[in-house]
Amino acid sequence: MTLFTDFGLAQPILKALSAEGYEKPTPIQAQTIPYAMEGRDVCGIAQTGTGKTAAFALPILHRLSETPKPRKHKSARVLVLSPTRELASQIADSFKAYGRNLRLTTEVVFGGVTISRQEKALMNGVDVLVATPGRLIDLVDRRALSLRDIEILVLDEADQMLDLGFIHALKRIVTLLPKERQSLFFSATMPKTISTLAESFLRNPAHVAVTPVATTAERVEQSVIFVQTGRKQVLLETLLRDPSIDRVLVFTRTKHGADKVVRGLDKAGIVGAAIHGNKSQPQRERALAGFRDGTCRVLVATDIAARGIDVEGVSHVINYDLPNVPESYVHRIGRTARAGATGLAISFCNDEEKAYLKDIEKLTRLKVPVMPLPEGLPAAPAASESSDPRREQSGRNGQQQRGRPAPHARGHQGHGQARSADPNADRGPKRRRGRGGKPAGNGQPQGGQPAGNQQRPAQAQRPAQGQRPAQGQRPAQAKPAGQRSEGRRGDGAQVAWLEKSPRRR
Ligand code: AMP
Numbered sequence: 001m002t003l004f005t006d007f008g009l010a011q012p013i014l015k016a017l018s019a020e021g022y023e024k025p026t027p028i029q030a031q032t033i034p035y036a037m038e039g040r041d042v043c044g045i046a047q048t049g050t051g052k053t054a055a056f057a058l059p060i061l062h063r064l065s066e067t068p069k070p071r072k073h074k075s076a077r078v079l080v081l082s083p084t085r086e087l088a089s090q091i092a093d094s095f096k097a098y099g100r101n102l103r104l105t106t107e108v109v110f111g112g113v114t115i116s117r118q119e120k121a122l123m124n125g126v127d128v129l130v131a132t133p134g135r136l137i138d139l140v141d142r143r144a145l146s147l148r149d150i151e152i153l154v155l156d157e158a159d160q161m162l163d164l165g166f167i168h169a170l171k172r173i174v175t176l177l178p179k180e181r182q183s184l185f186f187s188a189t190m191p192k193t194i195s196t197l198a199e200s201f202l203r204n205p206a207h208v209a210v211t212p213v214a215t216t217a218e219r220v221e222q223s224v225i226f227v228q229t230g231r232k233q234v235l236l237e238t239l240l241r242d243p244s245i246d247r248v249l250v251f252t253r254t255k256h257g258a259d260k261v262v263r264g265l266d267k268a269g270i271v272g273a274a275i276h277g278n279k280s281q282p283q284r285e286r287a288l289a290g291f292r293d294g295t296c297r298v299l300v301a302t303d304i305a306a307r308g309i310d311v312e313g314v315s316h317v318i319n320y321d322l323p324n325v326p327e328s329y330v331h332r333i334g335r336t337a338r339a340g341a342t343g344l345a346i347s348f349c350n351d352e353e354k355a356y357l358k359d360i361e362k363l364t365r366l367k368v369p370v371m372p373l374p375e376g377l378p379a380a381p382a383a384s385e386s387s388d389p390r391r392e393q394s395g396r397n398g399q400q401q402r403g404r405p406a407p408h409a410r411g412h413q414g415h416g417q418a419r420s421a422d423p424n425a426d427r428g429p430k431r432r433r434g435r436g437g438k439p440a441g442n443g444q445p446q447g448g449q450p451a452g453n454q455q456r457p458a459q460a461q462r463p464a465q466g467q468r469p470a471q472g473q474r475p476a477q478a479k480p481a482g483q484r485s486e487g488r489r490g491d492g493a494q495v496a497w498l499e500k501s502p503r504r505r
Helices: 011-020 027-038 052-066 085-098 115-122 133-141 158-163 167-176 192-201 213-218 229-239 255-267 281-293 326-336 351-364 389-393
Strands: 042-045 076-081 106-109 126-131 152-155 182-187 206-209 220-226 248-251 272-275 298-301 316-319 343-349 486-488 494-496
Touching (some): 011 052, 011 085, 027 042, 027 206, 052 085, 052 126, 052 152, 052 182, 076 085, 076 133, 115 126, 115 133, 126 133, 158 167, 158 182, 158 192, 167 192, 213 220, 220 326, 229 255, 229 343, 248 326, 255 272, 255 298, 281 298, 326 343, 326 351, 343 351
Parallel strands (some): 042 182, 042 206, 076 126, 076 152, 106 126, 248 316
Antiparallel strands (some): 486 494
């Protein structure tokens, strides 16, 4: 296994990495850093969320720290080009975080804000400049910046650059750069247009690639159930009656939430264990051992605790709470699709989590099929009753996927490689949009809102679905995977519940 210490990175950088809580390099880091440290150009296929920022930032910081130079008026040693201002800011934050023990300066410039402050910031020169292409050219044209002294160029998210129409700006920028430089080029995809662009930037590059996070998502059968917080526990217990769910990882956002779920399962006579940061090492080991040997079918985990879990044969992942970091969703569901296996992931989504679901679908570029609530689902306990069953039953935009088979059973051929690291784990309750964001170590501590606190008090209580016997109703007990269990919902719509899923949307 590769470790950060294997790369020969300067001590202050390694120190910053431990402060960030990074234990081992992600696959893109393990592949890229050695080439970049040798001074080679790199052409990488990697998506956001794979840890690619550190893959280029760490060797760059190392090189700057090993070859200190006085800063030059209106110039920079490193130029990182980013398509959007959000990404540019996040990259700059990463450079600052990883370089916190070095005496280097990082500036970020992008359009849409007054240029004079940026001109001033560049006056004395900077070590690392992160820029969007348009504003960079404006600064060059105003003679506030020269690109003559750039030693290392990074072009990040090249495919987005082209999508956003930056091709001409990029072509102009490349003419302003010294020929003698190191270039690192990253793109989530590498169609012909991008590889042609890469050729114009790179010299004899090393090629690196990691499976896009989306690929993990593509090989896991997924579904989402819209459910109010107060009914999540009873929904979980109902799902767990399905014997085909033989080894299930349940994810909660908080440690408190994980304990609460396990207590609920215990009351329902279902053996489960929680694993999270507040558990002692022996407790964690016991829980994992039971999960591995099958004596404990249900392991309830927080993101950070799940990092170290590598158990084969996880049949299902259930997101009791949806993560606020979309990449975490992909890492979570990847637990059920290890080493080419296929897996099934079911997410519970309350009203507040619908925004997270949108972010997830944007990242994975997949619509998560909606599964109806199981018919006959008991109502929430009185204390946590908050649901409006009619609202729960409607899918995104109020659209229920009628009759759509639930993506429950196996039978989908996997491909590709799951990521081995989980850099987004345990980032705390703050919602993070898109990529980057605060590095893991800076995230808010876990243990924010207990899951049960998210519910709103019910305005006008209606009987929950389970209290209104529907025609032809059957017990909530699920059928083994592959068996069709068609029921009639309260509103008369035919639904297929927990049946074999032939395809995704
Ligand atoms: P990126 O793909 O660069 O946007 O990185 C995604 C997230 O992973 C960032 O928030 C980083 O803080 C985090 N990260 C990057 N590398 C590691 C690592 N080796 N271990 C843990 N977290 C990491």
